[in-house]
Amino acid sequence: MVELTETFVLECAELDKDHKRLVEMVNDITDDIDKGVTGNCNSKVLNFVNFAKEHFSREEKLLKKNGYPEAAKHHKHHQTLIAKMEHIQEFAASAETNQLACVSLKRELVYFLMDDLITTDMDFKDHIDSDQD
């Protein structure tokens, strides 16, 4: 079970809301895997991937608007994350018939979300202002 503790709050309402949603989606998938219910893994992972992509573009817009100096670098980071998600989708496609794919899917989703995605966002925590419009 992943949680969005205080350490990972950006204090930017729209992005925190997205992150919270991503966390919920991952928890939902890993719950299913723990219960051995893997029939919906594939479509749930696809939803996660699509939502993550939408989130990346929302985030990148906001970073630009806030004049974040490393916005281009963060865009590049998101591109590598999008490539990583292809692997995760491959695991999801095998999840129903392969126990090891389930284990890898669960592990990689958690690392992807907490280590690759949200932690890296903490880099711009002090550069972003939620109320600016």
Add this chain to the structure above:
Amino acid sequence: MNGLHIVGLSHAYGNKQVLNNVALMIPAGELVCLLGPSGCGKSTLLRLAAGLEEVQQGTIVIDDVTVASTDMHINPERRHIGLMFQDYALFPHLSIIDNVTFGLSGMAVDAVRRRARDLLDQVDMTPYADSYPHTLSGGQQQRVALARALAPKPKLLLLDEPFSGLDANMRQTIREETLSVLKRSGVATLMVTHDPEEAMFMADRIKIIGANGRILQAGRPHDIYYHPNHEFVAKMFGKMNRFEGVVLDGLVNTPLGSITTDLEDGLKVQVLIRPEGVILDNVGKTASPKVEITSSHLLGHDNIIRARIGNSDGEDVYIRVHHAFEVEFQKNLSARIDPEYAFVYAIDNV
């Protein structure tokens, strides 16, 4: 979430920047390996996590409790951490069982005994409970050190090159045993190693730190090996064949044939090919360039051979082949690239 979480950790000694905005996460029950060149800050990171050093910038969270940040520091003994270093010797004047019970304070005497016996049993050292450290082999001492580190049920286990003092055979055995004990204990483990193969064997996830103290890549061992993001990461796993070229229509030409790339046309690039990524054929008629073997070295299961491409002034390549491959009986060999083991990087990408 149970486990370790490190965010934005930077550290300098005087004006020498060692760690540079390092992030890291280890869920309970998982093992993450830190891999990087000497002096890149691996041990520094472990010392910071253990609380042996104060955090200058960044946050360290263990089981959802912040144990260190720029303005706070919880002492090592209150972090519930197990430590095991290469030179983290056992107490020579204490018996094996007393070494294991040493860190178990605040428990009833018989519970302490039970816990220590249980741990010794897990590492197969029960028969040595009343022996003294100097009578044990290096591998046995390392097993006791593992039992001692795990006895207080730490939330996080920190291992700094724990097997580097052991000979190759013993190292492999102890690695396997350690891994199975760790997986059973469910502890989050951060392990530092110099040895890429050890990291591949042990880790659920590998984090590569570059000489600049930045994380270069994080991922499954498979991803690190087959999809290295950087020239530096690719080269960690041993000798590479290297050719230079220019991208044209999404292809780079090498003396062993061309290879596809996403990099833009006109870019000057290097192609790195693992020795197992050069495939030898002896089918006679083929478009692949001819090669001539110039030397061969048996390397356990495999041979590493050196071959010259084309005529006598061609470039040399290193090729990994099965140990049954006997160079004396080969003729009409040609070589081509297995794209799975070939990586293209811009030349200025360091």
